[in-house]
Amino acid sequence: xTACAIESPSTGAEHEAPTTRYxxxxxxxxxxxxxxxxxxxxxxxxxLDGPEPYAVPLPGGQPEEPGTEVHxxxxxxxxxxxxxxxxxxxxxxxxxxxxxxxxxxxxxxCPEPGTRFTLLPPAPGGERxxxxxxxxxxxxxxxxxxxxxxxxxxxEVPGRCSGGVWLDAAGRMLALDRELGGRTKTVVVDLGRDGxxxxxxxxxxxxxxxxxxxxPDSGLVVISSDAASPGQERLGWGVxxxxxxVRFPGALLLPDCVVTPFAIQPGQVLTPENCAVALRVDxxxxxxxxxxxxxxxxxxxxxAPEGWLAGSGLWTAEGVLRLPYATAQTPCGVAELSPPGAxxxxxxVESTEPEAPEPEAPRPVxxxxxxxxxxxxx
Numbered sequence: 001x002t003a004c005a006i007e008s009p010s011t012g013a014e015h016e017a018p019t020t021r022y023x024x025x026x027x028x029x030x031x032x033x034x035x036x037x038x039x040x041x042x043x044x045x046x047x048l049d050g051p052e053p054y055a056v057p058l059p060g061g062q063p064e065e066p067g068t069e070v071h072x073x074x075x076x077x078x079x080x081x082x083x084x085x086x087x088x089x090x091x092x093x094x095x096x097x098x099x100x101x102x103x104x105x106x107x108x109x110c111p112e113p114g115t116r117f118t119l120l121p122p123a124p125g126g127e128r129x130x131x132x133x134x135x136x137x138x139x140x141x142x143x144x145x146x147x148x149x150x151x152x153x154x155x156e157v158p159g160r161c162s163g164g165v166w167l168d169a170a171g172r173m174l175a176l177d178r179e180l181g182g183r184t185k186t187v188v189v190d191l192g193r194d195g196x197x198x199x200x201x202x203x204x205x206x207x208x209x210x211x212x213x214x215x216p217d218s219g220l221v222v223i224s225s226d227a228a229s230p231g232q233e234r235l236g237w238g239v240x241x242x243x244x245x246v247r248f249p250g251a252l253l254l255p256d257c258v259v260t261p262f263a264i265q266p267g268q269v270l271t272p273e274n275c276a277v278a279l280r281v282d283x284x285x286x287x288x289x290x291x292x293x294x295x296x297x298x299x300x301x302x303x304a305p306e307g308w309l310a311g312s313g314l315w316t317a318e319g320v321l322r323l324p325y326a327t328a329q330t331p332c333g334v335a336e337l338s339p340p341g342a343x344x345x346x347x348x349v350e351s352t353e354p355e356a357p358e359p360e361a362p363r364p365v366x367x368x369x370x371x372x373x374x375x376x377x378x
Contacts, residue, residue, distance in 0.1 A: 022309040022324060024048070025072050026124040026166070031324060032072040033309065034064060043070045043093055045078050046324065046332055055332035058093040058100045069119045074126015079105070079145050081119055081131070086110055088117045090144050090151065106150030108133065108142060119144070120164040123171035130174070134160050141174070141189060155195025157187065169216050175200055177210040184208040203227040203246055214240070215264040218272035220294070222261045235259060237294050239272045251298050257283035259290065260311060267317030276339065278321055280311045291321065291339045305335035
């Protein structure tokens with residue numbers, strides 16, 4: 001088991017590797033990031049659901065360490081995760097007048113050397129926050145905010161887990177990419193059944209399969225797997241509850257580029273193939289934005305706004321992609337891009353090279369082989 005115990009928080013900190021973290025609540029109302037003022041890091045809350053986005057600084061009594069994590073809650077408070085020796089301390093921050101109120105939540109101690117402790121993406125509803133403690137042989141899912149008595153264990157998963165994708169609107173079904181026996185497969189943790197663990201995505205026996213994104217409305221899932229091309233990670237897509245296998249479009253292969261999906265358009269209940277997917281593209285010429293739909297055979301390439309907090313963003317149900325950015329002139333901004341819909345022409349939009357065949361994975365396992373149908377129907 002991952003050896004972690006609940007402890008009282010204390011003061012002081014040690015350096016972790018710097019991280020760039022910008023997190024948005026599931027409903028898109030709030031966001032949080034660790035901002036930089038000169039050489040000092042401080043938490044910042046962004047309000048996104050008003051006429052204009054605006055940021056509220058939430059500085060504490062001293063600058064934060066660059067590895068500190070922040071996490072927006074649905075009520076506008078910000079959860080902060082600090083490393084204090086081997087204790088992971090959690091507090092809720094919110095503004096009051098010119099200052100910041102800090103409400104201590106508690107701490108988790110992980111005495112096992114090498115344990116990685118990190119916050120999961122914001123859960124639907126915004127009332128609870130979760131974290132993963134990844135040890136040598138197992139992973140613990142912790143409820144670190146929103147519980148009755150401070151941090152508490154909610155699940156223990158054999159193997160080393162990463163990722164974290166919410167599969168339903170209730171924040172009950174959590175997908176994790178589990179490394180076990182030399183292979184990585186996605187499993188689902190049912191937080192409503194005492195952390196019951198079951199298989200979710202297993203394309204081929206000898207493939208590494210990861211779930212990157214999922215949309216509860218349409219059931220569309222975006223995955224990464226080497227099943228179609230052994231030794232090469234490919235992006236693929238499927239639909240929860242479908243009897244069809246995962247597909248690996250040639251359009252998502254861009255030479256000399258790294259393509260990372262980061263958001264799916266919600267609200268397309270009956271047409272998952274028309275859901276727009278936002279992509280971060282990193283290539284020799286820099287970083288830009290791509291959009292793609294399973295029904296289309298190309299990526300549409302768009303310029304990212306200056307100061308884009310790369311890899312962050314949110315779709316509206318109407319197909320508007322909202323990208324947060326920060327510059328010296330606009331310290332809190334959201335750019336809105338409206339790529340053409342699936343049925344609209346896009347002569348002026350760059351497309352990929354002519355389509356390559358879409359290879360099927362060797363012995364693909366249809367999604368019905370995993371409990372996706374149960375998840376899709378609640």
